[in-house]
Amino acid sequence: MLTRFFNYFEESFLNILISAMTILVFAEVIARFFFNVGFLWIQELTLTIAGWFVLFGMSYGVKVGAHIGVDALVKKLPPTTRKYTALLAISVCLVYCSLFLVGSWDYLKQMYHIGVPMEDIKFPVAWVAGLDADKLWDLWRIDVEDPRVPVWMSQSILLFGFIMLTWRFVELFIAILRNQSQGFSFHDEAKESMQLAEEAVSHGKSHNNNHSDPQVKP
Known part of the structure; x- marks a missing residue:
């Protein structure tokens, strides 16, 4: 039940992120080309959402096999060797994740203690006006006088x-x-390209047959 809920949340959240990013970019383009105005906060928010989409989507890509990898050699290995090779590869990936977890924690801890704000994205002034300024700074690192998002x-x-x-x-x-499982499942771009090419050829043949002139028998 919990896994099903998390899978639903994961896909829904990714859809929300990509939809929000699309809407923001569309609004920025309309504002610039038709009204000759721009919003710096939209640019910064779009970049932030893009970062969230990529970093949040990494785990989803592992789950559905959307990442691209080279497994031509691994597929030729015997089942037992392939299993241990996959375990070794995942162990390396876990070490990689551990390094980033430690680095991310140290970086975010420093940003929290210093209280560095974003450049253009702010909380609504009306929302922070009625809050305790000291608690807001001590807990969230938000300045009431300049409520930019930390x-x-x-x-x-x-x-x-x-x-x-x-x-x-x-x-x-x-x-x-x-x-x-036998190991990582990767997205096969070559196979997908061949399928698209075959579908295009089949569609072209069908189109030509439908528009060919009927032969007149004597």
């Missing part, structure tokens, strides 16, 4: 994203140990 908030996805990615790698590691 950097540690906008970039907290660094920590969350790699926690989720680590979780997916651990899940895959356990699945391989239990012989429930």
